[in-house]
Amino acid sequence: MKPYTITTEVTADINPTLADELAIKFIPMAFNLDDVPFKHYTDFREMAAKEFYERLSQGQVSTTSQPNPTEYIDYFEPLLKDGSDILHISFTSGLSGSYNSAVIALDMLKEKYPERTIICIDSLCASSGQGLLVYEAQNLQKAGNSIETVAQWVEDTKQKIAHHVIVSDLFHLKRGGRVSGATAAVGSVLAIMPVLRIDEQGKLEVISKVRGKKRAIAYFIDAFQENADAMHAQNLMISHSDNLDEALKLKSAIEQLNPEHTVFINEISPVIGSHTGSGTLTLFYIRK
Known part of the structure; x- marks a missing residue:
């Protein structure tokens, strides 16, 4: 079997310890x-997560940009020169132009x-829905x-990755047009948090x-038990x-379940x- 490398973007949100253990090439953004x-x-290495969210809370504004094709070539070509094939699992095209690049x-x-x-x-x-997909692909x-074989598994599985996302900071969703100004204002006063999916x-x-x-944690557990084979051991993120x-x-509640x-x-x-701001909580798993 010819050697190949699995690549993905850092939008996969895999923690540094786990990322170091994986033979996956993560492309910075x-x-x-x-x-x-x-x-x-x-x-x-350039900014810790805590510092980033502290700066957002102080009113600083963050914007993002995708790698262009030339940047992707710079990441991919050394692998090909070294004799490796490439399986690239890209960040969703529904939220970024990265896939097209x-x-x-x-x-x-x-x-x-x-x-x-x-x-x-x-x-x-x-986020870690992409991370879970590439993690299982490398397994x-x-x-x-x-x-x-791995590419076919990814194609067959990618829409089975459940994304449960609860956001508490509505300002960034409002800025991105995901919720209305009225919803953001009312939600902030009443501690109402929108639930999103991909x-x-x-x-x-x-x-x-x-x-x-408390209701956020209960929502995650209910959704997991309803949509996954909750009693069969699996990897979750x-x-x-x-x-x-x-x-x-949330981790403790899931581990108590199994x-x-x-x-x-x-x-x-x-x-x-x-695009989410601070206070976001997510759960990702493979649906049955």
Whole structure:
């Protein structure tokens, strides 16, 4: 079997310890904080998550930009030169143009390296939903599966990745047009938090609302038990933006349901956090 490398963007929101253990190439992405440029890497080398969310709370504004095709070529070409095929699992095209940039780059590289197998998949996933997909893909790679087999599994599984997202900071959703100004104002006063999911086109969709943190945890557990084989051990991922206490409570509740579940906790990166703000809590798993 020919060697291949799984690649993805840092929007996969996998914690630094786990990222270091994986043979996955994570492509950094840019964000600007009050017009000062930064790049996010899995080790948060340019800005820690806590500092980023503190700056947001102080009123600084963060914007993001996708890698262009030339940047993707710079990340991909050394792998091809070293004799590795590439399976790229991209951040959802429903929220970013990253997938299109990656496709352009890889199409150019296919002409230059026709002997290499190069596959690019639109994950239709975000944050640790994307992370869970690439994590399980690498588990299959470690088990000896070919690039074609793993790619087919990703295609077959990507829309089974459940995304449950509860956001407490409505300002950033309002700025991005996800909720109305009136909803944001009322929600902030009444502690109403919108519940979002990633739909079939890989876009964010508001599907419900909860009031208060206790109800948020209960919502996650109810959704998990309803949509997953909750009693069968599986890997799950939780991501949060400066909301570790609630993430730990959610992890504990899931482990009480079944101690055999493996639950990873990740911090939401500045790239994703630019659009969610602080206080976000998420749960990702594979639906039955």
